[in-house]
Amino acid sequence: MKEVILIKIGEVVLKGLNKRSFEHKLINDIKNRIESFGSYDVKLSQSTISIKPLSDASSIDDILPSVKKVLGISSLSRAFLCDKNLDDIKQTIVESLGDILGSLQTFKVEAKRSDKKFYMTSPEISKEIGWFILQKFPNLKVNVHNPDITVTVEIRDLGAYIRYGAEKGIGGLPKASSGNAAILISGGIDSPVAAFMMAKRGIKLTAVHFASPPYTSIRAEKKVIELLEKISEFSGYIKLFIVPFTKIQEKIRKVCPEEFFTLIMRRIMMNISEKIALNEGCSALITGESLGQVASQTLEAIVCTDCAVSMPVFRPLIGMDKEEIITISKRIGTYDISIQPFEDCCTVFVPKHPKTKPKKEQVETAESKENWDILIEDALQNLNIVDIKQ
């Protein structure tokens, strides 16, 4: 009896001709994550990946937490591998879960036969194994609707797998399978969630953060690094660019009408991010905007910031409520970091009465009072780069 991890891959299954390259990326991600824990055999067959420890020192428990964070898997479970014959299957059931089966009241057997050459059909296997369990454990009764335990027997090309339930995976597409994009990250609750959601769609992330010392603190930067470290547990390596933004914010404050402070600031942030993104080979920008959440995220305001750049801007949270965003941030572990109270670039110089229905022309006129190119170039010359490793 060998214990393995059985992984069902998600959407990748639906891919056509380039399915192979997606599968390859997924397998590589798994291999890289578990490499340092010992030696394991990772095999893909029939849209299912099995991870088998190759030595006694290589344990399933050690690698499970990191395997759970692999993007592109729909479910995963611990399973026991044995030869494809009924005696072995029965023996494996008794050995792997005998003591637990003895203490429960109801069960059900599910059989799946993806090796169509196997001599019994799925219903036949279920019946046979079910009868065996009933005899072996007189305490158990069959309940197909709401059993205490579901024993799943899968007859696959590589062998027979016995498992008890499965856990949902992260889903999405394999890590870095959809190209590069740059996330504008402030340190709040939303932008890390947006970053995660796009990483989940296979985006390789580059991050841009704006720092305005002394109005923002060193701890705000530390916080962003901690947030990205959490995201990188799923997405892999992230290159973070910290943009020195003080001079630009001070200038906005000095020369622009107060009601447009935030909008003009955001337009310049988008502009700088686009320049960094282009340089890094990114094809899109990502923001954590959610329609109507704050004054700078009304439809009119988003129209004004969107036209500051020519790159597409992905806003994965645009239709989500704050509650929904918070739920995801708690699930991916960024919430507790996000709520630490440090000033960030978005909370500095907030106007008392921001324009909620700005017109593009008004903003452009207000903005044109200053030639921003020199200040932007100066900021780009002084970028601080931090490597966020998985």
Added chain:
Amino acid sequence: MREVYLDNSATTRVCDTALSETMEVMRENYGNPSSGHLKGVQAENTLDLCRKTVAKFINCDSKEIYFTSGGTQSNNIAILGSAAARRHLGNKIITTSIEHSSVLRAMEKLEKQGFKVVYLKPDKYGAISLSKLASEIDKSTILISLMFVNNEIGSFIDISKIKKIIQIKNSPAILHTDAVQAFGKVPVNVKAQGIDMLSMSAHKIHGPKGVGALYVSKGLRIEPILFGGGQESGLIPGTEPMPAIAGFRGAVIELMKNKNSQTRIGEINKYCRRLLAKNNSVRINSPQNAISNILNISVKRIKSETMMNFLSSHGIYVSNGSACSKGKRSHVLTAIGLPDEWIDSSIRISFSRFNTKEDIDYFIKYLNEGINKLIKF
């Protein structure tokens, strides 16, 4: 870049004697005071010596000193432990609304247990009125816990008058004082000042972090709140942190040698106040008679955090409010009735004997630069 450390009420640089005493214990005298062999006995002797040094400094018997992990633990044990032991005598506790959070959170715990806690409010100078206190003390009062020196604005209480009031009122109350900011800075004499319990911390007086002490007057019973191997008469179980305790002693020895350091700090404070007075965007929040170690100011329309960051970028370290209450508006400045805009722009400067007038010049230079340069809210 020059470093000017003006956050000595948050913590201090460890002094040389504290450092050498700590090193000695870590390198040579590393035994466990509870061990029966010679190495253990040597450690126990050192522990006794440390206790004597601290005891002598506040004029008590060495058996009345318990080493703790610092101010917070001292306050927790004193308040929770004595309330539990004196419950049969009454139900009322008196404290103030400007205590440290380690006192306030302990009081909240006691309120949940059914104690009635009275929070005295300070006047606009941070002073607690003795007559108000006197009117609250009665026969059901079992504990009075008052901060000797306030950690945010440096105001202090005339502790020596309180014992007399308790006696006149014929109350069973005992007097605890959180002396973390007073110890080593104002004269502390527990016998003469009628103090029953007193909390101290080493790292505010150039000793190491992680150690403090609680003085408990002989004969006073305290219910333990921690349980273990019986060290420190069962009140603070766990192997004694000998390197830190030895460092604590070292810091006290240096304090006793530097008898005129408070006078020097007083001069530095006066010098700083004089220079600040020239700038009309600065408001001084500490009362005129505050302890000279602490000077709380507000800078008109510049956020505390911004000014702190700006000064920090020039190697000058001050506190934006109390370091323990990050993100929240200071309960002390609120209690003395400071308007929100002044609270939001407050910074605390706190001096030590290592500061010089040149440090103050340097600080004032950059404070003024910040005032001219930084964008106002």
